Amino acid sequence: MAKRVKKNQRRVTRNNGESVRIDFREVGKLIAVALIVIAGIWATKKVEDVSIQTIEIQSVLNKVSKSEIRTIAENYMHDGFFTVDLGSFENQLNDIPWIYRANIKRQWPSKLVIEISEQQPYFRWGKNHLINKYAEVFYVGDTQQYTSLPLLLGVEGRERQLIDLYYKYSARFKQVDTDILKLKEDARYDKEITLVNGITINVGREKIDKQIERCLYSFAMFTKAEREAIASIDLRHSNGFAIRWNG
Secondary structure (H helix, E strand, O other), X not given: OOOOOOOOEEEEEOOOOOEEEEEHHHHHHHHHHHHHHHHHHHHHHHHHHOEOOEEEEOOOOOOOOHHHHHHHHOOOOOOEOOOOOHHHHHHHHHOOOOEEEEEEXXXXXXXXXXXXXXXXXXXXXXXXXXXXXXXXXXXXXXXXXXXXXXXXXXXXXXXXXXXXXXXXXXXXXXXXXXXXEEEEEOOOOOEEEEEOOOOEEXXXXXXXXXXXXXXXXXXXXXXXXXXXXXXXXXXXXXXEEEEEEOO
């Protein structure tokens, strides 16, 4: 009894007498896949053809030069609107000293929008660096115009600890009408505090709070003339401190 050929299938007889069934549903699937691939290639080509017409800076800049940004932006003007590497673009902008963070967005149909957050210095760090409010060090080269900012000196990686100490003890010294101009820490964690009135205070690495309290207590008893005559105070003594006078 002859077998029944299923719907959508056709029997083809070869020259050698064998018969082969063709399933047109499978052929249709293959054609559909091919069309999708072709459409994808065409769409990709069209995407690559969309060019960047404008790169716009939408931030008010005080420290960063727009010409520095334009110089970098020119390298991306000839890239495709959809294919431009925004990550690489942002990284190059972030290498500019006064930029804290650059964010670039695509704006249809052909514009890139650049948003810039500038660094805000809170401290000087060493000779050529500044520190922002996140305790991150950034390089600017010349820090002479920022001499009014407190100066921190220490081992790399200790920035956060020194900032915390500065804020803690600055608040205490303000109670006796002075403030900290410089805080220096050596590799052994011994500290040297320079006040705005020029007095240098040496602090040991242990029982810092107790040492500072002893100093503040004495400050409160000194007259203004006596304070002005002090050159330095060494708090690194177990039962007291040593004062060196000017002159």
